[in-house]
Structure formats: C-alpha cells, structure tokens
Amino acid sequence: MTHLRLIFIALFILSLAPERSLAGQVQEILECLEESLTVDHDFSAKMVMVEEKAGQGKKKHELVYYRRDSDDSFLLVATYPSTKKGNGYLRVGDNFWVYRRNTRSFQHVNRDESVSGTNMKLETFEKKKLTELYRSDKTKNGRDLIYKDRLGDIPVYKFILYAKVKDVAYPKQIMWVRRDNFLPLKIEYFSVSGTHMLTSLYLKYTKIKGRYFWIKLLNIDEFEKGNKTVADISGISLAPLDDVIFTKPYLENLSN
Amino acid sequence: MKFRVYLLIVLMLHGFANPCLSRDDLDMDNLFSNDGFIIQIDDLENESVMSIINGRSVNFSGSLYNKSRYTTKRSDYTLKTIFVDYVSQLPESFREQNQADIDKFKETYHIGDDDWFTSTMTANLLFDIRLVDNVRGFMNLDAIYYPYGFSEYHLARDENQKILEIEEEKDTDLILKEIFIDANINKKVFLRGGKQVLQWGRGFFFNPTDLINIEKKRFLDMDANREGTYGLKAHVPFGIKYNVYGFIDLGTEEDTDYFAYAGKFEFLLDKTEISLSSWKKKGVDPIFGFDISTRWENIDILGELSLTSKETVLRPNNDFTVTETEDRWVPRYSLALMTSFDFMDINDRITLGSELYYNHAGYSENIFDDPAKVLTLFANDLYTMHNHSVYYAMFFAEYKEFFINDLTFCLSGLGNYTDKSGIGMAQLKYTPLYDFTLECSLSSTFGDDGAEFTFTGDEVSIEVVAKILF
Numbered sequence: 011m012t013h014l015r016l017i018f019i020a021l022f023i024l025s026l027a028p029e030r031s032l033a034g035q036v037q038e039i040l041e042c043l044e045e046s047l048t049v050d051h052d053f054s055a056k057m058v059m060v061e062e063k064a065g066q067g068k069k070k071h072e073l074v075y076y077r078r079d080s081d082d083s084f085l086l087v088a089t090y091p092s093t094k095k096g097n098g099y100l101r102v103g104d105n106f107w108v109y110r111r112n113t114r115s116f117q118h119v120n121r122d123e124s125v126s127g128t129n130m131k132l133e134t135f136e137k138k139k140l141t142e143l144y145r146s147d148k149t150k151n152g153r154d155l156i157y158k159d160r161l162g163d164i165p166v167y168k169f170i171l172y173a174k175v176k177d178v179a180y181p182k183q184i185m186w187v188r189r190d191n192f193l194p195l196k197i198e199y200f201s202v203s204g205t206h207m208l209t210s211l212y213l214k215y216t217k218i219k220g221r222y223f224w225i226k227l228l229n230i231d232e233f234e235k236g237n238k239t240v241a242d243i244s245g246i247s248l249a250p251l252d253d254v255i256f257t258k259p260y261l262e263n264l265s266n
Numbered sequence: 267m268k269f270r271v272y273l274l275i276v277l278m279l280h281g282f283a284n285p286c287l288s289r290d291d292l293d294m295d296n297l298f299s300n301d302g303f304i305i306q307i308d309d310l311e312n313e314s315v316m317s318i319i320n321g322r323s324v325n326f327s328g329s330l331y332n333k334s335r336y337t338t339k340r341s342d343y344t345l346k347t348i349f350v351d352y353v354s355q356l357p358e359s360f361r362e363q364n365q366a367d368i369d370k371f372k373e374t375y376h377i378g379d380d381d382w383f384t385s386t387m388t389a390n391l392l393f394d395i396r397l398v399d400n401v402r403g404f405m406n407l408d409a410i411y412y413p414y415g416f417s418e419y420h421l422a423r424d425e426n427q428k429i430l431e432i433e434e435e436k437d438t439d440l441i442l443k444e445i446f447i448d449a450n451i452n453k454k455v456f457l458r459g460g461k462q463v464l465q466w467g468r469g470f471f472f473n474p475t476d477l478i479n480i481e482k483k484r485f486l487d488m489d490a491n492r493e494g495t496y497g498l499k500a501h502v503p504f505g506i507k508y509n510v511y512g513f514i515d516l517g518t519e520e521d522t523d524y525f526a527y528a529g530k531f532e533f534l535l536d537k538t539e540i541s542l543s544s545w546k547k548k549g550v551d552p553i554f555g556f557d558i559s560t561r562w563e564n565i566d567i568l569g570e571l572s573l574t575s576k577e578t579v580l581r582p583n584n585d586f587t588v589t590e591t592e593d594r595w596v597p598r599y600s601l602a603l604m605t606s607f608d609f610m611d612i613n614d615r616i617t618l619g620s621e622l623y624y625n626h627a628g629y630s631e632n633i634f635d636d637p638a639k640v641l642t643l644f645a646n647d648l649y650t651m652h653n654h655s656v657y658y659a660m661f662f663a664e665y666k667e668f669f670i671n672d673l674t675f676c677l678s679g680l681g682n683y684t685d686k687s688g689i690g691m692a693q694l695k696y697t698p699l700y701d702f703t704l705e706c707s708l709s710s711t712f713g714d715d716g717a718e719f720t721f722t723g724d725e726v727s728i729e730v731v732a733k734i735l736f
Contacts, residue, residue: 054315063671069700074315089318092327093701093735095394102506105537112489115465118539118559118566122613162298176564179613195298201611211297216305225305233611234671244310252453257503259456263400263448264319266327266392 036146036154036169042192047138051219052078056245057086061128064236071126075243076255079137083256086135087264088126096265099125099132102256106132109258111265116258122179128239129208129229131179143178144171158189161196165189180207193222198232206232216246325394331733334385337376343723344716345377348637366419366431371644373417375722387411390443390491400453406444406491412437444494456501461494464513466530466543467570468559471660471680472623472652474572474598475555477545478513478528485652485660485680486691486709486729507534515547523548530555537561551576568602568621579627582642596626612667620661628656632685635716654718657683672697680719687713687720701735 059071072090077083087098096111099119107116108123121133147155147170157168166186173181180199187194193215199208214226224243231237254260353361353368361368376382388410395403415437422432446460463481467473471483481492497515504510508531515526530543543555557570577596581589604619632655633639643649652658662678674695681688693707710726711719 056315056318063700066699074318076315087319091701092325092392093329095325095327100506105506105534112491113465114463118537118561161294162296163300164298164303196294201613202608203611205611207611213297214303214305216307216310218307222304225310237671245314246307246310247314247316249316253505254453254503257506258509259450259501259503260400260453262501263402263450263456266325266394266404 035156035167036171037141039156039167039169039187039192040140040144040146043187043194044138044140046192046222048079049077049218049221049223050079051221051248052076052080052251053218053223054245054247054249054251055243057241057243059126059128059130059239059241061126061239062237064234071128073126075135076251077135077137078251078256081256082137084135085255085261086125086132087261092266094126097126098261098264099123099135100256100258100261101132101136107258109261109265114262114265120177122177129231129237130227130239130241133179134210134227140171143173143175144183145174146171159186161186164195166195191222208232216243218246218248320398320400321396322398323394323396325396326392327394327736328389328391329733329735330387330389331731332385332387333729333731334383335727335729336381336383337727338381338725339376339723340715340720340725342715344634344637344640344721345375346723348641349377352637352641366433369433370417370419376724385413387413400448400450400456402448404444404446404448405442406494408439408441408443408491410439410441412439441493443491446494454502456503458499458501459497461496462499463492463494464499466513466528467555468539468541468557468568469570469600469623470568470602470604470619470621470662472600472602472621472658473570474600474623474625475541475543475557475570477526477553477572478515482650482652485678485689486707508532564605564607566602566604568604569600571597571599573597577627580646580648581629582633582639582646582648584636584638584642586638586642586645588642588646588648593627598623598625598627600624609665615666617664617666618662620659623658623660625653625656625658628654628684630656630684632717634685634718634721635714640721652680655682655684659683668694682713682718685713685717687711687717689719703731703733705729705731705733707731 054074054076057073057075059073061069061071070090071088071094073086073088076085081103083102085098085100088094088096098109100107100109106119106121106123108119109116119132121131121136123132124130125132149155155169159166159168166188168184168186171183171185181202182200184198185194186196194212196212197210198206199210201207209230209232211228211230212224213228214224215222216225227241229239349372372378388408391407391409393405415435416439418434418436419431420434422430424430442461444461444463446458446462448456448458450456464478466478467476471485471488478495479492480495483492484490495515496518497513500512502510511530511532513528515528517524517526526545526547528543528545530541532539532541538558538560541555541557544552545555546552551574553572553574555570555572559566559568561567574596575594577593579591579593581591583589600621600623602619602621604617606614606617609615633643658681660678660680662676665675667673668675676693676695677691679688679690689709689711691707691709693705696704698704707729708726711724713720
C-alpha cells in the first residue's frame with residue numbers, strides 16, 4: 011500500500027509539471043519558425059477572404075498581395091467588393107500605411123490594423139518577427155515553458171508568448187507549432203485581462219523556394235461568437251516585383 | 267476506495283494546474299492532418315495577380331444615401347437682424363435689382379424661417395476605367411434629389427441686351443466631384459490630370475498648408491467626398507523614403523494669370539514623415555509649408571505650419587466699405603494629437619483626438635455681433651468657415667462596439683476661441699448589415715448670439731443618414 015501511495019504521489023507531482031518541459035528551446039523554435047517562413051524571393055498572390063458575422067451572413071473580399079521579405083515590404087490592395095476597391099495597406103521597413111480612398115489620404119497605422127474590416131490583422135501578412143516582438147513564458151527559475159502536444163495527427167510544440175512591445179495586436183498568445191518543420195498550426199490570442207479573443211488556425215501551407223507560406227487561414231473570433239474569417243491564397247507568382255509596387259503612387263493609382 | 271480518491275485528486279489538480287492543456291473545442295483531428303497539409307504551388311489556382319491588376323476593365327460602384335435634418339432656430343440672431351434692419355431699409359430700386367442675391371442668401375441660411383427641415387437623396391457614382399500599365403480614367407459624380415426644391419441663379423439678357431439674373435426652381439442637381447486621367451512615364455513619374463482631390467497637409471481637420479483643395483473638410487461630415495481642384499499633378503517616388511510632388515492648379519479662369527503652382531518634398535526619417543512645400547500664384551507672395559506626422563509612445567502627432575512674408579487682408583468696416591491691409595510674416599499652424607487604447611478587451615476601442623489651430627491673419631475681435639460688418643463680409647465673399655478667427659480647437663472621441671458589436675458612438679466639438687462660440691456633436695453609427703449604415707447625430711451650437719457658430723441662428727439639429735454601398 012505504501013508503494014502504491016508513493017506511486018500516486020509521484021504521479022501527482024509529475025502531473026503538476028508541464029506535459030514535457032523543455033528548457034530554453036522557445037527562442038530556438040521561434041528562430042527556426044521565422045527562417046522557415048521567410049521567403050527569400052519576391053512573390054505576388056491573390057487572396058480571397060470570406061468574412062462571416064453572426065446575424066449578417068457572409069461577405070467576400072478579394073485582395074492582391076505583394077510581398078518582398080528582403081526589405082520587409084508588402085502591399086495588400088482590395089479589388090473586391092467595389093465599395094472597398096483600392097483601399098490598400100503598404101508596409102516598408104518599420105512603417106505601415108493605410109490608403110483610404112474616400113479621403114484620398116495615406117495614414118500611418120500599426121500592425122494591429124484590421125484588413126478590410128475583418129478580424130485579419132496586418133501583422134499576419136508581414137514577415138514573421140516573433141523573436142523581436144515576443145518573449146516566452148518562463149518557469150520560476152527562468153527556463154522556457156514548452157509542452158509537447160498533438161493537433162489531429164500532427165505532433166506539435168505548444169508554448170506561451172508575451173509581447174515585448176506595444177505594437178502588436180494582442181499581448182499574449184499560445185502557439186502550437188509543428189515539431190518537424192516548426193510551422194505554426196494554431197495560435198490563440200489573449201487580451202491584457204486574459205480573455206481569449208481570437209483563434210487562428212493555419213490549415214494549409216505551400217512551399218516557395220524551400221520556404222513555407224500559409225495558403226489557408228481560419229480566424230475564429232472568440233469574443234464575438236459566430237464571427238470568423240477564412241483566407242485563401244492562390245495564384246502565387248514568383249516573378250520579381252518592380253520596386254515601384256512598394257510606393258505610394260502605385261497604391262494610389264490602384265484605388266478608385 | 268483510496269485508489270479512486272487519489273486518482274480523482276490527481277485528475278482534478280492536473281486540470282487546475284494546466285488550464286492551457288485543457289481540451290480544445292474544435293475537432294482538431296478533422297482540421298489538422300498531414301494529408302494535404304502542404305500544397306504544391308503548381309496545384310494552386312493560377313490566375314495571376316498581374317491579370318487582375320493590369321487587365322482592362324470598366325467598373326461602376328458608389329453609394330446611395332438619404333440625409334434628413336431638422337434644425338431649430340434661435341429666437342434672435344445676426345442674420346435675422348440684418349434682414350430686418352438693413353435689407354428692409356434699402357431703397358426699393360436697389361432691392362429689386364439685388365432681389366435674387368438677397369433671396370439666395372436668405373435661402374442658404376434659412377433666414378426668417380422658424381425651425382426648418384431638409385431632406386435629400388444622393389447617389390454617389392464612381393466610374394473607374396482601366397487600361398494596361400496603370401493608365402486609367404476615373405469619375406466621381408454626385409446626383410442629388412431635393413424633394414423640396416432649390417433655387418439656381420444664372421445670368422441672361424433681355425431683349426434690350428440688359429443682363430438679368432434669372433432664378434430657376436430645380437429639384438435635382440449634379441456635382442462632378444472628380445474627373446481625371448492617370449498616366450505615367452515608365453512608372454517613374456505618375457501623372458494625374460483633371461479635377462482631383464489631393465492630400466496636401468496631414469492635419470485631421472485644419473490644414474493650413476493646403477492651399478490647393480477648394481472644398482475644405484466639413485466638421486459635421488469629415489470623411490465626406492470633397493470636390494476636386496482642376497489641375498495636373500506629378501508624383502515622383504524615390505522608393506518609400508522620398509516623394510516629390512508638383513501640382514499646377516489650372517483654376518477656373520481661362521487665363522494663365524490665375525494658375526497657381528505648388529510643390530512638395532516629402533521624406534521619411536525612421537517613423538516620422540516630414541514634408542516641405544511651397545505655393546505660388548501671380549500677384550501673391552509665395553506661401554511655404556512644413557508638415558510632420560510622427561508617433562510618440564501611443565500618441566500620433568500631426569503638425570502643419572504655413573508661412574508667407576506678405577499677405578493682403580481685406581477687413582469689413584461698419585459703413586459697408588472694406589479696408590485693405592498688408593500683413594507681414596503671416597504664420598498659420600495646427601497641432602493634432604490622437605491616441606487609441608484598448609478597453610474591456612477590445613483593441614483600440616476608444617480613440618481620443620484633439621487639434622489646435624492658430625491663424626495669424628484671423629480676426630482677434632468678434633465681428634459677427636455687428637450686422638453691418640457681417641453684411642459687408644458676405645457681400646465681398648470674405649468669410650471662410652473655420653478659418654476666420656485667430657484661435658480654434660477641435661476634439662473628437664470614438665467608442666467602438668458601443669453596447670453592441672456594430673454600433674459606434676462619437677463625440678466631437680469645434681470651437682472658436684476668439685468669440686467663444688462653437689458646435690458640438692454626438693453621433694451613433696450602426697451597421698446592421700454589410701454595406702448598410704445608419705447614422706443619427708445630434709449637434710448644437712453654443713455661444714452668445716452674434717458669434718461665428720451662432721450668427722446663422724441654427725441652434726440644435728438632429729440628422730439621420732441611411733446609406734447603402736454598392
């Protein structure tokens with residue numbers, strides 16, 4: 011009986027610890043993740059977002075997406091519906107601008123700006139900068155907390171990240187990344203008060219010149235139940251992008 | 267029994283200690299699988315972006331909205347006094363000769379009316395015609411229906427070749443807000459020729475460096491489409507860091523003496539954008555501009571400054587004459603601050619902003635309490651709304667998801683510090699459906715009778731707007 015008690019005490023202590031605690035690995039995982047998701051090649055693509063709001067049904071948005079990771083640039087321009095055609099988001103270096111066609115003005119914005127009024131944020135479309143923007147959750151003795159888990163039949167690492175800077179959409183996220191290639195599969199976002207706000211599910215990826223890029227993303231609004239957005243990327247072209255694409259007049263010209 | 271108790275305790279504590287590891291609500295087995303997780307790029311739909319962006323197309327879009335407004339009048343106000351004390355005492359012959367102007371003025375400001383109501387239906391129509399290589403044409407047209415009619419005045423000659431002003435009652439109006447053609451030289455120089463609205467200056471509401479756009483922002487509808495200026499714009503980008511703009515304002519007269527010329531150099535320093543600009547017209551001293559937009563912590567900072575070495579200023583006298591004076595070194599500047607913050611878990615739920623404006627050439631005394639001066643001011647077209655006195659201030663506050671998801675509440679105010687008058691507005695914006703919005707706003711002027719925001723006599727207004735986008 012004493013042995014049995016000891017076994018259960020040991021089980022109990024083990025159960026309080028993370029499923030599997032791996033010290034000091036979150037930084038390495040994030041670095042690998044950033045490397046796998048940094049596309050060393052210009053590309054352009056078409057994006058269709060279907061937004062679903064409780065009580066309002068579905069709305070389709072179409073955008074074109076240009077991205078150049080070598081200088082941290084991207085351009086997103088709405089092409090459908092007509093009411094939003096030409097509204098665009100330009101990022102070059104550390105600057106984000108939104109172009110609003112009704113006032114014909116460029117406005118500096120942050121990476122938490124929503125895209126076409128959906129729950130997709132601009133930070134989803136930039137080159138991943140997790141090591142710069144977030145720090146991992148630590149144990150009392152300063153070691154990273156990381157867990158082994160599974161999503162479907164895919165083995166994953168799971169860890170918590172806290173924002174180091176204010177310029178992020180959410181201050182806390184729980185991330186599930188594949189163990190084999192470090193691709194993010196699922197991210198839960200939390201507000202300052204700890205409320206679960208959004209879940210992002212990266213359902214499909216493609217490979218561009220040996221690097222990965224998501225092509226199907228589902229964002230589920232956990233705060234306003236019933237709201238979600240699905241984004242699908244297609245028509246990927248690897249043709250080099252003209253420098254002029256990442257300038258203000260180019261975006262202004264595409265606008266209504 | 268003890269075994270079960272241990273087991274139960276272990277399971278319960280496991281759940282409390284590791285909430286992050288609790289069961290996921292979604293069926294991840296169906297969502298995530300190694301099968302079909304990586305899609306080969308060649309297997310994707312291959313409609314290229316270039317065919318979307320660079321293809322020939324003709325697009326038609328716009329909005330349709332109804333705007334209805336009910337306004338109460340003050341019991342006494344300057345314009346009413348003008349019509350009672352001055353216009354009624356004018357010689358009969360003079361009054362007859364200027365009756366059309368007098369009627370137009372009375373109609374514009376609803377003089378003599380008690381409370382008044384107006385309603386319009388507007389179709390804002392946008393036509394976008396695209397060829398290849400970023401060459402395109404664009405037209406923005408407002409077609410407005412006035413159910414209660416309005417008067418339009420134009421000149422004609424009678425049989426004796428005498429010029430007459432003819433009043434015509436109409437119930438529809440067309441306003442061509444913008445019409446232009448875009449072209450480029452090898453995608454290095456971007457040209458836009460025609461009637462167009464330009465971004466010249468960065469302020470929210472006050473733009474002292476903007477000497478180009480003829481229609482200024484309207485406080486009660488700051489995001490409204492504005493009417494463009496006819497001219498030719500050239501924009502030369504040097505990456506994102508440097509932009510050079512040139513604009514020739516071709517004016518409204520068929521005489522090159524009326525043309526105005528403007529240039530702007532914009533550059534980026536880290537996250538700060540700065541522009542230096544100048545504007546020149548024949549017979550007018552050049553006006554130089556400087557504007558900046560930057561961010562400190564979570565606060566957006568926008569500033570504008572314009573400066574001219576000499577400005578001719580016309581001031582009305584109380585004997586219906588005008589005095590011309592010359593001001594030296596006339597600065598105008600504005601400074602705006604804006605911040606957003608999270609509230610009850612919603613990102614950027616509350617936005618607060620304010621802007622101050624200093625107009626060196628503005629009136630430092632109140633002339634709206636002098637009916638003779640007001641009459642002279644308007645007769646000589648010397649009044650510019652919100653740019654009349656020396657000091658102005660405005661503020662706005664926006665609360666997103668106000669009780670419900672699709673409702674936004676806004677509060678804003680604009681004040682003339684010189685005569686202590688202003689206007690305040692509370693507004694609700696509701697989007698019950700995609701592309702359908704309802705707005706209800708309540709605005710009220712404040713200050714003594716006979717001040718900039720009270721001289722027309724309008725007191726409290728309630729406005730309802732229903733809008734669909736297509």
